[in-house]
Amino acid sequence: MAEDESIATEAPSAWAIVVGIDLYSTTHPAMNLRGACNDAVLLYQFLRSSLKIPKSNIRLHLSRDPHFTPLTAKDPPSLPPTFWEFLDSLDHIRREARPGDFVHIHFSGHGNREFTLHEDKKSKTDQDERLCFVDNEMTDVMFGEKLDELAAPPYNLTLLVTLDCCFSGGMTRDPRYSAVRNKPSSQAIELHPRDYNTEPSMSSGSRDASLHKGWLYRDRAYNVIAACQPYEKSMETPDPASGNRVYGALTSTLISQLKHLRGQRSFMTYNVFQGILESALKGTFGKITQQKPMLIGPRNRLLFLSSVREDASTVASVRKVGSGVMFIDRGSVDGSNVGDIYTVSDPGASLNQIRQSTQEGSHTPAKRTTALKIVITSVKEYESEAREYVEPSILPTGNHARLVKSGWLANLVQRSRVAEARIAQRDGSRSDAVVRTIQKEWLSYNDPVAPWRLWFPGDKSRTLKPTCYIHVGPTSIEVHDRNDRPYLNLPVLEFDQNRLISMAEVTRRLMGLLQHLKLYDEAKAIRTPPRFHQMTAPFDLRVASCECPLDEPSVLSSWEITVHNTQPGPLFVAVFNLTPLYGVRQLFPSDEGHMEASVMGKPARTIIDISVPDALHRQYQSDPSFIMQDILKIFITTENTNLRHLELEDITEGWIPASRTGKARRLTDEIQASWWVKDKKVITKSKFSRI
Template structure:
């Protein structure tokens, strides 16, 4: 899960000194980058100093056989990581220095991509992109989780220069004409000021190949990697703003994804008019400095204390809507033990509590170990045991070939935080299972609801295929989250309002159908808040109104708000959509509350053919402003294909609500 902390390791490489005699070849801020990164890792993330390998060359340094960032030392350090780190550990690799691009030595591998090799300019000899990529792939195959940061120019331009200086720090421009023949920068920015070449086309980089790790590069292939000066110190622009962004996330109670980090980095570079934009490659849903995906951290696993009631109970900011249930156990940690929503590996909780009462947006828990005496508002609570789970009947029609897969499937249910309980004993009668799974002898899995009706349009999960167990497990968990929203009913009295939902007068032709809704607050004295969620036929949940994951929209008394909705066929259903008899259902839920409330934490992405998550859970919002019962109005748009044209019609499951 996202809150788990594996052992962390780091390899930090910084090279200022490239020549003892020609100072123009040298850089200014690379060693400072390493020092700042080391301080952040040790002081904020509690990475032990012995777990950090440092290879630096400052201006004036001589070559140290063991600690100098030579090609030999860098490769040796990287290859030795599996001897120290164990599978499941996290490794941070940082390089600050020159980069370059030269004619490829791997034409057989790159014949359909690029004629260039991108290199890191380590001392004595470069490290090429193919070799580096192979090593990183090897480390990932050994079970290590990697984040690689390259604060250099990695393609198209090999400069790293300060915006306030006319000194060029491009390794190629420092070489003699004879040496420059081996480097290929004819298509790179050629001005001394490092102007971005807007007509350049980003070529394929071998580092852009499919990967099992995340890579953050200082700039696009047609841009310069710059240095900036703050006070008396010089840093790479990427390193400086990366550390600054990570510190800004420091107090987060929610693990930070690479997508969130990148979305924070980009505006910093734009606002400062830096002629570079950082590049992220890899799974954007993976958690920074963690070993999980964001969708593997479902709501309720990480929460915080909103009130210390007395020496025996605390109030947690999450409740039933975040999958917290009576009997769930949490461990409470001091703020210094939590950073980026992650708990330090050696941190010890101050108390363990068990949930005794659950409301929609909060829960009460009593202490059963430790003390609540010092616990304060805002302290993080991490779930250690989930009491209430979905019951899943698993029916297997035999077949020894699936023995290992069935064992792995059973093992996945033994996780104390797993949201499902898998029941394999067919003699055990479960009167109301949440789901039923039927597995054929060939390993094909049919997921059925509690009434033994098959879910329509589900992607296939096959245990005999690679990641078959993970696919089925994720599918069940995803459906569980979807069903929770689908079954949400009224939790408060009906306010005085008018709601209309109907076809759009002049719909855009590019959509299957288009609809519009209006909501009028008829309350004489109070405001209402509204939000609209769409439950898609691909089992996704999206907040349509208001946008940007905002709190429910405030509607003044006697005020009317409206919006349009376009119906499209999701990619999962595209193959079936041209067949006669095809039908899909979009569900729209209008939530009305009397206080500001956020519903975006229900969002989950549509399922896709590969079943495994590609976008991940959109993430739980910040803590809700207050507790609020809601009233729900539901509308359904049914789209069908008769073999010639598509038809759409509207129905209200609860006529009284509409």
């Protein structure tokens, strides 16, 4: 049957390479899959009908298993999924696409992991993650370099790569049929003239916390959505909605959610979409697989576009609802507090069409009103309970909370805890103009996600000890801590009244600085919950000084962090650095997922190197009194948790506040999970210090 030519309009600015491989071996059926080709055809149809990519711009590579997924008359023309045919498709797009064009590359099939072939780029103990084609394998280094080339000048293509495979090893099946998309390690099975032995043990250490487990999993100019975290398995399973046709869990969920989003795709970032995928995967396949998709690359880029959106809200997901109560996937480990207010919305609907008529069976069109607000009423470690929030001046008009469904987005719009600052004038009346401007403008720049209350000279402050003091002069503003001492290494906010376009710019920069410091302090204040203080921790944590790398003279100290799991179940580890410049960075794992898994007999281990930031290097070299503090914050949990929303940029000279970016959160059914936080303070003094 010929494909309907009317479903697509020629759009030469979009391209795709889609690979689906079911048939790997005619002699070893255990090597084969049943849903990879279904994935590829499903995605092909979505690209044609929804993204309007013309047939001529899509390279489809299929290898069907005639016993389970035979070729049908509805199949579009395809190429063989060989190593060289795939390279030819990449070269075709490189030749034909124009700068700025969008390219989607999808692979459904087996992944593999072997000792590295790239010792010039990795250590000898590292491994290569590989895409398994029918005749050969492509290493992560080779694939990553091809993508780097396409994303860089002169090609400047906008790339999205989706990988519905895994590299964690092993294969399992059950009577319902569910398979892991990783090539089994067996000496009895040979796909190619290459020896496949059992997986070698991997070193979990990393000198610079930029792990080499996956060459793609680093800061890149393109986006990758991988089916699962590095230690998880990617599953394929029958879909009852399609007559039990087998699909990969990631691909079927990806397509269903993209269809549901409809027009909202134009406003959705990859970061938020990752949270939607996690929610949908949990709800649909939670009894079969615990896989959680991993996002690599620019998190704030809009879906299928090159533009970036700065989202000022913090995004969570509704994980379950019932009887007017809903639970969102933000808990005390995320800094959630009773009284925090969110708006909730269906990610596939207009954000202004949330509240609808409460009359059952009403044929009256839904009214467009403000988004439904919810307020946190109780907080647990990994989730919070919420109810509908009614403004004090508005009478309740019905139970709108019953309209909310699992998987909806929750956007933090107001924190319950407010920090307070006291304004102090320097140089008398010379700073009057600056103080008056701040007093007039500060509320318009106050962010309800990190709110402040400023007390000015003459105000009757209700607090005896403010969070900080703000010393205002005619040409500068200096922020002091709660003891009225200058923040260590915090730049003074300097300005020239004669050169500023508007004095309001002074207020904007000040409020941005305060909001940044509040978020930093909230991250710094996260501690182990009190109820775990008297319990024996199910791990052995060791933080020890070790030798600095000889080839990196800028490194002043190195710290080996090892977490030995002493319980039967897995633990998950993440290491953050609270920097001397009030930044918060996740160092471990670098960009390979939310947290690193540790099981009994296999510790999580990394080495963190401490260097002086460029912005402080001159002081370190010349000021004998120089001192800086790094805090290594180690999170250990029983649930894999995305904590990247804690990240903040360093504050340096000339720093200008920018909109913060919301972080998508994972969903979890385990609300009794445990977590521990350990801090290691690292003090670095001037090279001339005599202290």
